[in-house]
Amino acid sequence: MRELLQLLTACIGALGFALLYNTRGINVLFAAVGGLLGWAAFLGAGVLWGPNDYIGGFAASVMLTVYAECMARIRKTPVTVFLVCGAIPLVPGAALYRAMKYLTAGNIQMFREQSAYALLFAASMSAGIMVTTIIFRLCWSFIAKDAKEKRRRI
Amino acid sequence: MPGLTRQEAERYLYYAMEIGEAMLLCGAEVGRVEDSIRRICIAYGARRVDVFTITSSIVTTVYGEEFLSCTQTRRVSSMKNDLSRLNALNCLSREICEKKLSAEEIASRLEAIQSTPGYPFPVQAALYAVVSAAFCIFFGGSWEDMLVSAAIGVCLKFVESFLQKGSSNPLLIALLCAATGGLLSNLAVSAGFGNSSDSISIGNIMLLIPGMAFTNSIRDIFSKDMITGLVRFVEAVVLAIAVALGFTFANFL
Numbered sequence: 086m087r088e089l090l091q092l093l094t095a096c097i098g099a100l101g102f103a104l105l106y107n108t109r110g111i112n113v114l115f116a117a118v119g120g121l122l123g124w125a126a127f128l129g130a131g132v133l134w135g136p137n138d139y140i141g142g143f144a145a146s147v148m149l150t151v152y153a154e155c156m157a158r159i160r161k162t163p164v165t166v167f168l169v170c171g172a173i174p175l176v177p178g179a180a181l182y183r184a185m186k187y188l189t190a191g192n193i194q195m196f197r198e199q200s201a202y203a204l205l206f207a208a209s210m211s212a213g214i215m216v217t218t219i220i221f222r223l224c225w226s227f228i229a230k231d232a233k234e235k236r237r238r239i
Numbered sequence: 240m241p242g243l244t245r246q247e248a249e250r251y252l253y254y255a256m257e258i259g260e261a262m263l264l265c266g267a268e269v270g271r272v273e274d275s276i277r278r279i280c281i282a283y284g285a286r287r288v289d290v291f292t293i294t295s296s297i298v299t300t301v302y303g304e305e306f307l308s309c310t311q312t313r314r315v316s317s318m319k320n321d322l323s324r325l326n327a328l329n330c331l332s333r334e335i336c337e338k339k340l341s342a343e344e345i346a347s348r349l350e351a352i353q354s355t356p357g358y359p360f361p362v363q364a365a366l367y368a369v370v371s372a373a374f375c376i377f378f379g380g381s382w383e384d385m386l387v388s389a390a391i392g393v394c395l396k397f398v399e400s401f402l403q404k405g406s407s408n409p410l411l412i413a414l415l416c417a418a419t420g421g422l423l424s425n426l427a428v429s430a431g432f433g434n435s436s437d438s439i440s441i442g443n444i445m446l447l448i449p450g451m452a453f454t455n456s457i458r459d460i461f462s463k464d465m466i467t468g469l470v471r472f473v474e475a476v477v478l479a480i481a482v483a484l485g486f487t488f489a490n491f492l
Contacts, residue, residue: 087379094377098445101370106266106451107357109323163271163329166322168458169451176450179378179441185483186437189490211457218461 088128095124095174103170112166115156119171123149127175138202139209145175146213154221168214175210177203243284245306252301252311254345255279258332259290259297260313261353265325268455269293269464275332282336293467294318317407320451327352360400367392367446375442380435387433388442391423395443413447413478417485420444425489440486447482449475 099120103113126148127141134140153167184199243251259276263269273290276299280288285301292298300310331348334340340348358366371392375385398419402412424439433439452475460468 091377094373097373098370098377101366101373102450103322104358104366105363105370106320106322107324112322112326161330162326163267163322165267165455166326169322169454172454173445173450174374174377176445176448176453178374178445178448181448181479181483182437182441182444182486185480186487186490189484189487207453214454214457215461218458 091128092121092124096121098174099170102173103166106170108166108170112160112162115160116167116170119149119152119156119167120174122152123171124174139205142175142206142209143213146172146210147217149175150214150217151221154218154225158225172210172214175206177206180206243303243306245309247283248285248301248303248306248309249311250342251283252280252299252309254342254349256297256299256311256313257349258328258335258345259292259299260315261349262325262328262332263292263294263297263315264318265322265328266318266320266451266455267325267328268458268462269467270459270462271329272297275329278336279332282339292464294470321357324352324355327355360396364393364396367396370446371395371442373442374445375438378438378441380438380442381433384433384435384438385442387424387427388439391420391427391439391443392446394423395420395446410478410481414481414485417444417447417482418488420447421486421489424486436489444482444486449478452478 096117100113100117103116108116123145127145130141130144131137149171150168153164153171156162156167157164180199180203184196184203187193187196187199255276258279259272262272262275269292272292276290276292276297277288280299280301285303287302288299289301290297290299295315297313297315298310299312300308302308331345331352335345357363368389369392372385372389375388376382380388395416399412399416402415406412420443421436421440424433424436424443427433427439428436452471456468456471456475458468459465459471
């Protein structure tokens with residue numbers, strides 16, 4: 086139940102941000118699906134490899150980046166449009182908030198724990214985006230037969 | 240095709256820079272900006288193009304047979320994420336490279352793109368409410384917290400647009416917005432609305448955290464645009480910490 090609710094809210098959150106960043110037309114929906122897929126991968130990784138949030142964050146951003154790169158080529162739109170909105174649910178806002186709350190309350194032990202979590206989660210998410218972008222573009226340059234298609238800026 | 244005259248070269252370079260600057264303002268990665276300017280200049284017959292872009296500046300020199308060399312610079316000061324404008328500019332630059340539009344045509348197309356309005360204020364306020372509500376539930380808040388978070392989200396939009404009229408410092412605006420959000424959530428809980436001011440604030444915090452700047456900075460760093468990547472990364476981290484601190488500020492009172 087909680088998982089379903091999270092999937093739904095991740096989707097709505099990504100949709101909201103797509104609109105706040107002034108996305109127009111059908112791309113708004115595709116951006117929202119990105120948020121949903123990313124969180125689905127997070128939950129899926131939890132089922133497959135046990136509850137490790139860092140692996141989940143990595144899996145989520147791998148999934149999201151593959152989706153965004155594919156959509157960018159299909160829709161002939163910059164990757165940013167799909168990637169950025171879908172990545173919003175993966176931003177560790179809650180951990181950051183708690184870290185600062187413990188810091189101001191003088192609870193250094195918990196501050197360390199929460200800020201390390203926020204930092205590592207952000208790092209694993211960025212690692213996922215990077216690794217996937219590089220590998221995807223490498224593969225794409227082999228797949229795209231047409232030289233013009235290859236050079237096209239996405 | 241005969242070489243460009245000095246005047247033509249300056250004119251086309253001006254429009255290439257105009258497009259590049261607009262892209263940077265909407266939140267494009269530096270690589271995309273440099274690539275677009277380079278492609279446009281080469282399409283109009285430049286022999287060599289050197290572009291250097293960081294978050295706050297663009298410098299381009301083009302070389303050609305007849306006009307020798309021509310340099311223009313831009314100082315880019317503000318930034319406002321706008322993905323539909325970015326998309327339109329991207330399409331325009333592709334079209335320019337394919338069809339070699341005339342200078343007047345580029346000017347009118349740019350004008351049209353720049354004057355496309357964003358979503359109206361009430362829609363944006365509603366979106367703030369929706370996003371806050373969604374992330375409040377996402378991070379495990381209760382339904383009651385969700386409603387309070389949505390209401391505070393709307394307030395934050397008003398506070399933000401009020402502050403934006405007075406100041407152009409994004410750090411200050413974010414800090415004050417965050418402090419207001421923290422204060423309102425504590426007030427709401429002590430007045431009996433909502434269960435936990437933490438869950439409420441966590442919904443609101445997502446509005447102010449610079450997710451896009453963070454994602455873009457990572458992409459910049461790994462596409463070898465180290466300076467911009469690092470600048471944007473530090474900006475995003477400082478802003479995120481300021482926001483989180485602002486929300487917890489109310490706990491002192």
